[in-house]
Amino acid sequence: MNNRRVVDSGLLLLRLALGTTMFLHGAQKLFGWFGGGGIEGTGQFFAMSGYPAGTAMAVVAGLAETLGGLGLVLGLLTPLAAAAVVGTMINAVAVKWSGGFFAPDGVEYELLLAAAAAALALTGPGGFAADRAVPRLRGAAPAFAVGSLALGVLSAVAVLLVRG
Secondary structure, eight states: OOHHHHHHHHHHHHHHHHHHHHHHHHHHHHHOGGGOOHHHHHHHHHHHTTOSSHHHHHHHHHHHHHHHHHHHHHTSSHHHHHHHHHHHHHHHHHHHGGGOSSTTTSSHHHHHHHHHHHHHHHHOOOSSSGGGGSTTTTTOOHHHHHHHHHHHHHHHHHHHHHHO
């Protein structure tokens, strides 16, 4: 196996693990699957955490996690999918910040998810990805990756400013 295939396999493994995790988290929020609160329960949590329009924020977070996770699993629009994950994790870190660093109350898990997503945005999805079938995305410019991450961070900051 040549080095490129090893790297592509590693990126695929990372995308599958992170993407599946985020997809399932989003499904908990949107549909109440896997013991999640669904939109109603998640909306109540968001409202108690200081977000206005908790139900709307639950839908936004659920869609970002579900679609971002699916995009990572498929390796489709990878920088944007990763940016969606980074944005939701920035908000998760802000909500849990007072719990310190270590789990279960701290932010170590959320920081790890955000860092993994940012790394995938910057490195690209690898060779085993749907992005490889789209000529314009095949070697997406670093500017697209950085711009996508900036969009995710700025969106997260805007939501946090609304939270107050």
